[in-house]
Amino acid sequence: MANAIEVSGISKQFVLRHTRSIKETVVWLAKGRRGDLSKKFHALKDVSLDVKAGETVALLGFNGSGKSTLLKHISGVMLPDSGTVRTRGRVAGLIEVGAGFHHDLSGRDNVYLNGAILGMTEQEVNDRFDAIVEFAEIGEFIDTEVRFYSSGMYLRLAFSVAVHTDPEVFLIDEILAVGDEPFQRKCIDKIQELAERGKTLVVVSHDLDLVSRICARGVLLQHGNVLFDGPISEAVSRLRS
Amino acid sequence: MSSNTQELVQPGLGRGLADVARSRFLLKLLVRKELKVRYRGSVLGLLWSYVKPGVQFIVFYIALGVFLGLEKSPRNPDGLSNYAVYLFSGIVLINFFTEALGNAARSIVHNGNLIKKIYLPRELFPIASVWVSAVHFFPQIVVLVIACVFTGWQPGPFELLAAIAGFTIVALLATGLGLLFGAANVYYRDSENIVDMLLMIATWASPVLYAWTMVQRQLGDVAFAVYQANPITVGVELFHYAFWFPTTNGSSPMPPDLFSLWLPVGLVISVLVLVLGQITFRRLEGRFAQEL
Numbered sequence: 001m002a003n004a005i006e007v008s009g010i011s012k013q014f015v016l017r018h019t020r021s022i023k024e025t026v027v028w029l030a031k032g033r034r035g036d037l038s039k040k041f042h043a044l045k046d047v048s049l050d051v052k053a054g055e056t057v058a059l060l061g062f063n064g065s066g067k068s069t070l071l072k073h074i075s076g077v078m079l080p081d082s083g084t085v086r087t088r089g090r091v092a093g094l095i096e097v098g099a100g101f102h103h104d105l106s107g108r109d110n111v112y113l114n115g116a117i118l119g120m121t122e123q124e125v126n127d128r129f130d131a132i133v134e135f136a137e138i139g140e141f142i143d144t145e146v147r148f149y150s151s152g153m154y155l156r157l158a159f160s161v162a163v164h165t166d167p168e169v170f171l172i173d174e175i176l177a178v179g180d181e182p183f184q185r186k187c188i189d190k191i192q193e194l195a196e197r198g199k200t201l202v203v204v205s206h207d208l209d210l211v212s213r214i215c216a217r218g219v220l221l222q223h224g225n226v227l228f229d230g231p232i233s234e235a236v237s238r239l240r241s
Numbered sequence: 242m243s244s245n246t247q248e249l250v251q252p253g254l255g256r257g258l259a260d261v262a263r264s265r266f267l268l269k270l271l272v273r274k275e276l277k278v279r280y281r282g283s284v285l286g287l288l289w290s291y292v293k294p295g296v297q298f299i300v301f302y303i304a305l306g307v308f309l310g311l312e313k314s315p316r317n318p319d320g321l322s323n324y325a326v327y328l329f330s331g332i333v334l335i336n337f338f339t340e341a342l343g344n345a346a347r348s349i350v351h352n353g354n355l356i357k358k359i360y361l362p363r364e365l366f367p368i369a370s371v372w373v374s375a376v377h378f379f380p381q382i383v384v385l386v387i388a389c390v391f392t393g394w395q396p397g398p399f400e401l402l403a404a405i406a407g408f409t410i411v412a413l414l415a416t417g418l419g420l421l422f423g424a425a426n427v428y429y430r431d432s433e434n435i436v437d438m439l440l441m442i443a444t445w446a447s448p449v450l451y452a453w454t455m456v457q458r459q460l461g462d463v464a465f466a467v468y469q470a471n472p473i474t475v476g477v478e479l480f481h482y483a484f485w486f487p488t489t490n491g492s493s494p495m496p497p498d499l500f501s502l503w504l505p506v507g508l509v510i511s512v513l514v515l516v517l518g519q520i521t522f523r524r525l526e527g528r529f530a531q532e533l
Contacts, residue, residue: 006249014531022431072530076252076360079527086249099358104278113274116267117361168247 002088004169004200005051005074010083012044012069012224043069045224046083053088053168054198058211058232060239061221067204070221071171074202089168092118094159096173101158103147107138110146111161118165128164135190136160137183156183163190169200188214208236253360255526257519260362267361271369276376290377291384294336298329305450321452322489323392326385330484331449331477333381338411338473339440341374345419346436350426353533363526364519367419371412378408385484392488400483406504407479413511414472420518424525427532447474448481453496469496472514475507 016039044066051057059067072078073085075093100117101110111132115125133142136156146154163170172191191214195201205211211218211232218235220228228238261268280286306312306324313320321327348366349356356363386394418436426432446468448456453474457465468474478496486495496503 003249022429025429074252076254077356077358077530079253085251085253087252088249089247091252093359096358100355102274102278104281105274109270109274109277113270116264116270117355117359119361122266 002053003050004053004055004088005049005202006084006086007047007049007070007074008084009046009048010044010073010080010085011042011046012066012073012078012081013040014043015040042224044073044080047221047224047226048083049219049226049229051200051202053200054195055217056195056201056215057203057217057219058215058235059202059204059219059221060208060211060235061227064223065221066224067221068173069224071173071202071204074169075171087169090119090165091169091171092162092165092167093171094162094173101146101154104145106145107133107142107149107157111142111157114158114161115165118162118167120165124166132157132160132164135164135186152180152183159187163187163194167199169202170194171202173204174206208239212236253527255362255364255523257362257523258364258368261364261368264362264365268365268369268372271365272372272376275369275373279373287380291380294332294381295384297336298325298332301332301450302328311451322493323485326389326392326488327452327481327485328450329385329388330480331447333378333385334407334411334476334480335444335447335449335473336381337374337378337408338415338443338476340377341371341412341415342418342422342436343440344370344374345415346422346426346433348419349423349529350430350533353427357530357533363529364420364522367423368416371416371419374415375412389484389488394484394488396483396487400487403479403500404483406508407476407483410472410479410504410507410511411476413508413515414476417511417513417515417518420515420522424522424529427525427529443473447471447477449477452493453478454494469503470506470510472507472511475499475503479504 047066047070049070059070061067069078071093073080074087075091076085076087077093100114102113105113111129112125115128115132116122120128133139136153136159138153138157141149141153146157149157170191188210191201195214201215203211203215215232218228218230218232219226220235220238228235276287280289283289285292302312302325306320306328310317311320312324313322345367348370349363352366355361356366389396418439422432422436444450456468460468478499482495482499486493
């Protein structure tokens with residue numbers, strides 16, 4: 001199988017800016033650049049990762065290990081300081097469920113808007129609209145503004161739109177922990193079905209039992225470095241120890 | 242399988258405004274969202290885009306036209322004839338510019354939550370802001386045209402072309418500055434205040450409320466040329482030519498070389514600002530996600 005994601009030697013430095021106004025910058029320049037205007041830290045250090053099409057990969061690590069940052073690089077939201085990221089086919093990022101949702105719009109408007117944000121064409125949204133609503137179990141509430149939705153309904157609709165974009169590569173960040181039990185199972189079934197159809201999955205989650213069920217490969221990150229890359233069971237046991 | 246036929250590409254590297262043209266569906270939905278959300282829960286709804294400029298027009302007309310004597314009347318023969326039409330044709334254009342730039346400059350920070358999480362051509366947001374302003378501008382133009390017809394306006398094709406040219410110049414300028422300040426606003430929130438200041442100046446730095454002849458009398462030739470090179474000035478004068486001039490008896494002078502010189506100058510400056518805005522935007526957008 002060909003590679004769906006090729007991450008080669010990327011590094012990312014974050015600048016923790018202490019100031020956000022022109023005034024303070026000017027004062028700092030006038031003082032001969034004394035003092036620390038900004039502090040830097042490495043979020044990712046020379047990370048390489050190849051993912052074959054159809055692989056299911058979990059990114060593991062403690063908070064601040066760089067998992068989400070890596071995911072954002074794969075989705076294109078962030079660009080690396082050095083190194084390259086390349087992906088094949090449509091990439092759908094569920095970096096946060098409902099990021100493109102607007103509270104004052106109806107469920108229907110949000111399906112269209114979010115579908116378009118995730119890269120669907122008008123035709124595709126039209127064709128899949130019924131399937132999206134059915135999967136989300138929203139029913140008659142589809143024309144209600146989403147701010148009246150329960151958090152579960154909101155989540156179901158957002159997740160439903162995302163899985164129906166039919167991406168080649170699916171990036172999921174910490175979203176499976178939410179929703180009630182039956183829907184969670186439905187989501188996991190859907191994700192497994194996507195995996196069986198040869199879609200590539202990259203999942204970030206702290207729910208180790210869950211990712212062990214979904215993913216075959218685990219990548220353990222610590223302070224922006226890849227600590228381990230191999231079978232999921234070993235990655236999980238390393239993280240736990 | 243489809244995934245084998247596609248090439249590996251680097252995500253996150255857009256092609257700027259070309260990508261916007263490819264995402265017309267998304268642009269349409271963003272504009273529709275803006276329009277729906279803007280007047281949500283207000284009784285008058287879209288009528289507010291008539292009421293606000295209407296009130297503004299009345300205030301300016303009474304203060305400037307009547308009290309300060311810009312309107313031509315039997316007691317004031319030096320004034321502008323049909324000052325109401327003169328004033329309104331400039332105000333609608335400057336309102337479009339103010340709204341477009343003001344919203345475009347805030348659009349990136351405003352949509353920060355989305356930009357941080359999902360990749361999409363970020364130029365869409367400033368463009369959508371300008372587009373929304375154009376939608377609000379349209380009903381005002383209708384009101385203007387009705388007022389013009391009542392004062393004896395008979396437009397020729399040349400007048401219509403002048404109006405389109407004037408609108409195009411201002412729209413390009415608003416888009417260019419919107420990209421520039423929208424991107425800068427991510428790094429320095431001061432940018433919003435700079436824009437507010439510019440917009441305040443813009444209303445007075447073009448002959449919206451007064452006549453261009455007053456400016457020429459006060460400024461020398463060089464300074465007047467600088468004044469004329471302002472694309473908004475050109476746009477406003479083109480609007481005067483299109484809507485106000487045909488309603489007068491033709492004795493009021495139009496600025497010299499408006500079509501042969503200033504129209505192309507205004508257009509070129511607007512396009513240059515757009516190019517500059519796009520270049521700056523592309524340079525800064527790589528770090529939007531981490532700065533927002």
